[in-house]
Amino acid sequence: MTFTPADLDGTQALLDGPGLGTLSIAAILAESAKRHHDRTALHFMGQQISYGQLWDETRAYAGALRARGVGRGDRVALMIPNVPDFCRAYYAVLSLGAIVVPIHLLFKAEEIEYVLKDSGARLAIVAAPQLAEAIPAAGRAGVPILSVLLPLGAETPVPISRLEVEAQAATPIEFYESVNPLAAGTILYTSGTTGHPKGAVGSHLAMVEQVHASIIDCADMSRDDVVFGGLPFFHAFGQTAVMNTCFRAGAAIVLLPKFDPVEALQLMVATNTTIFAAVPTMFIALLGAASAAGFASPRPKLRYCVSGGSALPVAVLERFQEMFGAVVQEGYGLTETSPVATVNDLDDPRPGTIGKPIWGVDVEIARAFVEGESDPDDSADPDHVEFVPAGELGEIVIRGHNLMKGYLNNPAATEAAMVDGWFHTGDLGTKSDDGVVTIVDRKKDMIVRNGYNVYPSEVEDCIMRHPSVANVAVFGVPDETHGQEVHAAVIARPGATVDCDEIVAFVREHLAAYKFPRVVHVMEAFPIGASGKVLKRELVQEFSA
Template sequence: MLNLSSFLEDSARRHPAKDAFIFQDTHLSYAQVNGAANQIANGLIANGIEPGDKIALSCLNVPYFPMVYFGILKAGGIVVPLSVLLKQDEVAYHLQDSDAKAYFCFLGAPGLPMLEEGHAGFVATDSCKDLYVITAKPTDPSPIPDLKTLGMLMNGQSPVAETVATSAEDTAVIIYTSGTTGQPKGAELTHSNLALNAIVSADLFKPTSEDTLLIVLPLFHIFAMTVMMNAGVYRATTNVLLPRFDAEVVLELMEKHKVTFFAGVPTMYWGLLNYQGDKVDIGGISDTLKMCLSGGASLPVKVLEDFEARFNVEILEGYGMSEGSPVVTFNQIESGRKPGSIGKPVWGVEVKIVDEDGKEVPNGEKGEIIYRGHNVTKGYYNKPEANVKTIRNGWLHSGDVGTKDEEGFFYVVDRTKDMIIRGGLNVYPREVEDVMMKHEAVSMVAVIGIPDDQYGEEVKACVVLKPGQEVSSEALREWTKERIAAYKYPRVVEFLTELPQSATGKILKKELRKM
């Protein structure tokens, strides 16, 4: 038997009174979170949930997320985490596609009508039988009449429960990923996938029960779920939750709670680096902060170097995918690190760079990143054709273009889908972005391909300038031209005040292509 919820149960036994999650002024101990998860599990079982049933969860970074997450697992169910930004048609698609039997939905926040969108999606789905509203307080009624609440589900249930026995290879979570084309697909991650990846993650940055993690990455995203929440619960850390990234708030929480570990995506490091306020003591934060982790997208070397200089802390950058639970490679303390690299394969995972025929290419040559190991999904839920295409002979084909150097460090060049083909020549946006980020006036840049009658695609750079800096599009174009191959430099340069981002902080290049 293996059930991921054993992480919570073990930490509750060893550190019952220790703060597990902090949200605003609320402090919840490991015993309290475990007890609440038991009540939720008992409530679900009393309402007819059986082992293997899928249960969707839309929730911001508040303590209800881990309570419901582990409660579903304790009941033998499968968690289907959903992005908090989904609209009603998208909610309906995910509920239908995953065969969800029940759905937990948080109220939302100003400008984020989660319950309205979630309820409309639920109503449009015949297969989903129950909607539980996660209210601000358990005793609060649902703002939509006649809907059950999480508080009602928990009411009268015992805080003691016997976790349903699940096997290591049973699905624990179905995590949706857009992939390269078509509708989102649900990657089935097993209890073994997620448990081993959380243990591997904890071994990477070595937190203890004396440490405090700040979790601002959304918990519905596999990076935050595994590398922060599950790894943190496994090591009995204190976890400070923040629903939305705001540089000043992040720094204030770091200072207030003496945060020792932080994980973010590149846009978050960029935001922290560019914070100009005077409400926090950067020196004090640096004294406490032990290490930062970066993933989700490639971190520009310039941002990494400047952040490390300002905060006097190392950033370990890694690479992963939803299908990889997610961690595949990481810069590791023991094996050293290289800025700009995604590091080396983590324990139990093999990685190769291959050509179109699946043959490994020489060091330094570009190819597709493929990997195999304990982290690889058992497949996409009800998508046999996608499984055949993505997982071949046990190797997961990532769709990412990468290289490996002589010392075994891997590098991501770009996503295959983001690659620009200009006049028959491949242009990798990451390469152009790295060059342009070195210009003194450039704060952030995203390079995309746009349709062109002559070349098929043309290179365009969307640029955010640093405050108080000026440069013309012509001057920036010429500056880049001098530092990169003639076919790669952007013929079009557009200045923006900000770049569109997803809920997880990734730059949305598809939105830039619509502009």
């Protein structure tokens, strides 16, 4: 037989093409409904929802969306807190082969409008408390709204249909749609500090592989666990490390729509919660609430905790482990990495580090030029990755199955972030000889005082060891003489009084002279985003004045 060029092209397309295999994030819930049909999937407001019930309700929601014409490749926005409806809507959209676009619950109308337009959303599913901002945004974007949690008889500026009502009348889907593993499953918008947020497009493969890598090698989780669900599901951390991972394991999730440390403690005690997954501000708040309640008060019998989102001060980790008797496992990642990239080994934890790369993911340290640093390497080539020796500071770069497909409608941003096949995180860190990564700080958060680099996380870790401090945020304020001046905002522990001069003297005793804060502000609370991070840019704006 003689082969023609066309035959060769066809063979190459077969070898390099997408193939016949399929994969869907929706399988996480669908398959657990088969395997754990009668087991509890969700605890919510004193009720327990089984896996079988949750999947049946999801299939009905999917039937209602299908009746509205939602199908493969359509984008559907979700603006729902951590209630069962988020899970139902999330997996319903995915089961139709459509793409989920979660929206930050604190977004205002203009921000919501931008996400709806940029994502090309065909429909928005919005919880009743978010309708006030979402209705005008959707109207300007020309996107129809379906509500959840809207009481019957409630008045709205425009007529709003209820997804729950349409689901009751719809024919439930029988199977979830098969999609290519590399097809888009989610568009998660990053909370940028300047300009509009960027939509990171995540594939079904990246999201599902995250879950499998976690369950096999990283997370100490089984179907017998009860997991705290206070991390917002619209965020990559809560969506992947809690919702998708728990459902894959067959564990139960305790839903808390809005984090409150006292309510969280009570809820975890009542439900016998075994795993606490949270960002550092939640750990600090829980310590404060438990201390205020007294040692005689009931505490959850946690056996394992997960921290991510930002660096957890070692002092906080040690206090938490002592108070709750549970191991705290730190990890690291970004929205663009689905999100987990590194995790501390439970058998060999290294407090103060972010551990080693997860299976199938490479994490290295590359030479990085930071604008304003005292000795930049002008010979560094921005178009190529140059790795630095073990122990040397540089930018954390990542490659692997966990990477996003790219930024939606923003090829320039995608190209800028990807160099030589490596995603540049914008985080500064080091890597030891045995592969353990330590994050130092965000490039954008680094303070340059008199030409010397000051890393806020290092100063924060020092201040957190002071006995009167419950929480701290260190940031740089523009200064005519020094370029930037080091400021610290602190919150006192319950019953304690903070002496600002004492804090300055404490840091001077432990860190170099150029690092200690020249100004200390005592605050009742920090500005916190919905994902639990301290909004340092707001502190900079407030105290720059």
